[in-house]
Amino acid sequence: MHEPKPLLEIDRLSVDFPAPDGLFSAVRDVSITIAPSEALAIIGESGSGKSVTANAVMGLLDAPPARVHGDVRFEGRSLFSMPDRQRRDLWGRRIAMVFQDPLTHLNPVYPVGWQVTEVCRIHGMARTEADRRAMELLDRVGIPDVRRRMGDFPHEFSGGQRQRVMIAMAMALSPDLLIADEPTTALDVTVQAQILDLLRDLRTESGMALMMITHDLGVAADIAERVVVMRRGEIVEEGALDRVFAAPVHPYTRQLLTDRSEEYRSARPGVAPAVLELDRVGVHYGTFEAVRDVTVTLRKGEILGIVGESGSGKSSLASAILKLRRPSSGNIRFHGRDIYALGREEETGFHRGVQAIFQDPFSSLNPRMTVLKVISEPWLLHRDVLPRDRWRGRAAELLDMVGLTESDLDKYPAEFSGGQRQRIAIARALALEPEVIVCDEAVSALDMTVQAQVITLLADLRTRLGLSYVFIAHDLTLIRKFADHVLVMKAGDVVEQGVAEEVFSRPSALYTRQLIASSPVPDPRRQAERRTARRRTLVHASTAP
Template identity: 55%
Template sequence: MADHLLEVRNLSVEFHTVMGVVKAVRNISYHLDRGETLAILGESGSGKSVSSSAIMNLIDMPPGRISSGEILLDGVDLLTMPTHKRREVNGRRIAMIFQDPLSHLNPVYSVGWQIREALTTHGTGSTEAQAEALRLLTRVGIPDPEKSLDKYPHEFSGGQRQRVMIAMALALRPDLLIADEPTTALDVTVQAEVLALLEELQQETGMAVLIITHDLGVVAEVADRVVVMEKGELVEAGTVRDVYKNPQHPYTRKLIAAAPGKGKMHSPGARGEPVLSVRDVRKHYGSFEALKGISFDLMPGETMAVVGESGSGKSTLARILLRLDEPDSGSALWKGRDLFQLSPAELYKLRRDLQMVFQDPTQSLNPRMTVYQLISEAWVIHPDILPKAKWRERVAELLVQVGLGPEHMGRYPHQFSGGQRQRIAIARALALEPQLIICDEAVSALDVSVQAQVIALLDKLRKDMGIAFIFIAHDLPVVRDFADHVMVMQKGNVVELGTVREVFETPRRDYTRALLAAGLDPDPDVQAANRAARLECAS
């Protein structure tokens, strides 16, 4: 028996591109024992996902190449293992769940078929595979599991799709589960449920968990040890508490300092005339009532955060305010003019004042356009804003503002990480110098230090240019640092509305208190206390 279940020794991975060789992983080493949870912490481009892909043999070669190292599973080097044996290891001994389950679940097959396939590929009979698929969906908490077996991925919520992927990964009871950003896009309560589920399953099966994340709160909640990666190198390793309380490397200290939820809360002054006044907005989709009479006021230069779980109506409200969907009733007065009554020509002129940053930049950015084309398109549509001779200079300025560089303007969206694509989307929204920006989970996929930079940028724009924000988010620490007022939504209703201090320090509704309790603190001692309090309340 080897000393460790998994041992990575001096692993280096490089990619050969037209721009030269990119050294994505540089001589890293770490180990993982049975029943243990190890977190790999780092920002986009740090190499954490590439290193885990090497474990699963998911690196395209070429252009990728493992230039050095060993990956030992129970002492056997996976890198020298024959292909047919390596295929037996994946799924049966090592399984993986990904950040975006919708991209990794086949949209044309039911989830039951996909779970059964994982089993039958490794020799399970069809009858037994059907029974096991039902047991797995039941175990991971999918409602009405018998009917859900015949449903397709698009028929589930984001949290439910992640649970389906966990069920697939655990079908063959692997020794090691790799979880690559498994909760990034999930609401706080769903995130807490998924992390608790992973921990329960780990205790039941004794499997080891390798979790890849940029969220210090997730590390504090689930990990035993953590390794920190920067630009392909492993810069720090240790227990979660030691690394958080006594970080040795400047990069680790920067990550910890950038964690949201520790800054001074905004104290909004007296409210005057609103720039946006929303009254009794309602929306039905068939028999489903998505919005049940939403009302609020937004002042110039103010941030109104909208929080709530999936299905609460947050994104529906955003789309309706921008007339991407039409309301059934209600009004939204923008500087005294009802947005819902404007003609298409009037709305066209107003578009430059009202911009939106969507949750998924992969879908909101045209894959056939370069970054320069994506950002400058705003000036093609509204040519009076900026002379064409200054477009390239202004694109470069906007990219620098959001943490990218002028050298990125010739690239296409697929050449960036998810967090970098979101920065491009924000730069695109800023190009028109709008007076209101609606951010629909705009920073949820960003690394903690980039998130801090973008929030600081948005805050500066608000102060310097008087831009107002409607900030839809599930990350409550970010809301705490950025918002003036908070509107809590549940099942199409506004259940609580107040200043950020009122909502965070003296919440009036049980639902709000549950949301706040589900948040994760980056300090492992604080998170341990919060967790103990949750367990006590549950019992």
């Protein structure tokens, strides 16, 4: 029996970009084939060449300045030597792409219905038929009240709904190949699970092939049949998903698949004095109740994990703790004193004692300031902490503490990777020797290995300095490995709280069980079991009185 001919062939693809010191090789000698109806995952960290490879396939690289070598063939025909008109006819009709951030790829000034119908009309479909097709597609991807929402604009949809609109646009002409570039990275675990289910169902219905680009091994385990592992522009391993995940050959693949639980896990503190106490805290925006009646205590050396989907109230609660928004009800006490009733000197002490690390190190560091100025800024505001002639020496000590060197002090944020920038943000947070650090999705934008490094660093600093953390995340696996106590929030309410391991091992709330079941794991067999369990949980929830 003959194997089917490949649908897509990437043949010895290399992509170089001009750099100050010559050429930067983003992709080197990459060869990949995808069979009809096959689901292939390309995995690797940022900078591995995954997205550059996909963009080369879709003709999205400007060449020049990019230098592209090799070939890409679709059904045996070269996309690189094909006339532009023929290639444009393939995009959307035969090959389609879904991008990571739908908000930047949807036109903000046109209704989503118009944008979906545009795909159909460009390829010759009559307006009436295109409108009917758009409503059919938006309904199929789970957009409620389709007829009304056809006229809504992208900003009027949630992140998950925008991604569904992008998928509807990609599926408009029933393509043979869908390229999905990190389509679930910014989504909550339950929304991510819904998007993966949708892609799986669409594949079953249409027989399309899928190229899934991701750095999330759990996503690959959930959706793919075969996997390609890339590192620094090269393929280091490929094969059937079950084989690669069960018996990885290359050291880098083994590193990606290594469970770093013991590195993350903190030593459980005993009974320690309370540092921060929240008593029936509520946060309202006008008539909207973002947080309701939250009561929890953070003790010295403890890590409090707060989990929940977008809109659950996690960040609103953090803003109240940091005195960025006054609670509408209840009170917050730092060492027994209401933080909103402090005198000037006491308030200064509070701001020294409670610091923050935010989600995006790209926007939380001033790009026009050197690292020295970034770290020294807290001392400029709190002038009695450290004499100016000791700033550089102390900043160097802080950089050393987070794994960087004194030579980095005179560089700018743009000269560092995302993980290094987050280390700089941690060094800045440590400048005033705080007791509590609020980490608001502080590692969610980082690759797995970089995330592991930062989490290990935070755990080590907790042990050495006696720090307490309020650690906000939507990654349940991470919270389970890192936190001592966990708070599960939904729509502003705490639905469950307790010792982290007990909550995750024996969750009492249905919502917690849904979150756990929706969080993918990098094990194809276990992930299939979890997917089945999640669907049973959802069925149970929908039939419960």
